[in-house]
Amino acid sequence: MKLSEKPSSSYSGAMTPASIELKAERVAATKAATEPAPAFALAILAGLFVAMGATFMLVVKCDGTLPFAATQLLGGFSFTLGLFLILAAGAELFTGNCLMVMGPLSGRFGWGGLLKSWLVVIVGNLVGSVLAAALLIGADAASANGGAFAQAAISVATAKTSLPWLTVxxxxxxxxVLVCLAVWCGHASTNVADKFFAALLPVMAFMGAGFEHCVANMFFLSYALMLQATGVAGAVTLGGCVMNLSAAILGNAAGGAALGAAYWFVYGRKKGKE
Known part of the structure; x- marks a missing residue:
């Protein structure tokens, strides 16, 4: 790619993978240069957006008449709301921001700037997730479907905290890997509808397969703890939540960073900075 070349389209109006990589580097540099206060505010919004998608998913989960596969697929479809809002409306999500490793690898900014950005965003995501859980408690969402909504939330959180650390x-x-592929494809999007379809299948896949998303878990686990505090029966513990989130955060970082590094290795390492 020539230094003067701009990200371009080659098929179906979408950008080429090489052009997506260049755009991803530029996006990473912009994120790293964002002041902490606005980055934190956008991270809170991302936590709220993911929690709204998770809430939508719990509506599906609380219908006990659905077979397993239908529950997983419809739940994944519903959960897509969160990432779609982040891609289309704009917010800072830690898992998607793992692609920012392209910035230091390309020399656009340092590793210290990457870690600082990640820290601000992940704390903001946690605040947004807990805030959403508190709002649902105030809204008495737990009473939906005769209390089945609350039981679905407790069931999801219990399953997550019961898993071994390495499994999580x-x-x-x-x-x-799937979330960052959705973000990667979202970079190629030319309109809002494209962003929705970029998010749809990867999100349905990871939710349907039962993979672990740290920001979604921040909501599920905090909401379960709040429900138990209001008298809903459950066995979710703070220690179990810390175990799950520590494994999920590190695993999400490893998967997203590996994908970003792989695409940089293929498309970015031999070109000059622009």
Whole structure:
């Protein structure tokens, strides 16, 4: 690619993978240069958006008449709301931002700037997730479907905190490969509809397969703890939540960073900075 070349389209109006990589580098540099306060605000929004998708998914999960495959597929479809809003409306999500490794690899900014950006965003995502859980408690969403909504939320959180650490870690790697592929394809999008379809299948795949997304888990686990505090029966513990989130965060970081590094290796390492 020549230094003067701009990201371009080659088929069906979509950008080429090489042009997506260049755009991803530029996006990473912009994110790294964003002041902490607006980045934190956008991260809170991302936590809220993911929580809304997770809430939509719980509506599907609380219908006990659906067979397993239908529940997983419809739940994944519903959960797509979160990533779609992030891609279309704009917000900062830690899992998608794992692609930012392209910035330091290309020399656009340093590893310290990457870690600082990640820290601000992941804390903001946690705040947004907990805030969404508190809002649902205030809205008495737990009473939906005769209380089945609350039981579905407790069931999801219990299943997550019952998994071994390494299982969560590897599921989180697989999850964020899919999430970052959705973000990667979203970079090629030319309109809002494209962004929705870029998010749809990867999100349905990771939710349907039961992979682990740390920001979604921040919502599921905090909501379960709040439900238990209000008297809903459950066995979710704070220690189990910390175990799950530590594995999910590290696994998501590993999966997303590996995907970003692979695309940089193929398309970015031999070109000059633009």
């Amino acid at each position: 870690f590897f599921r989180a790697i697989l999850c964020n």
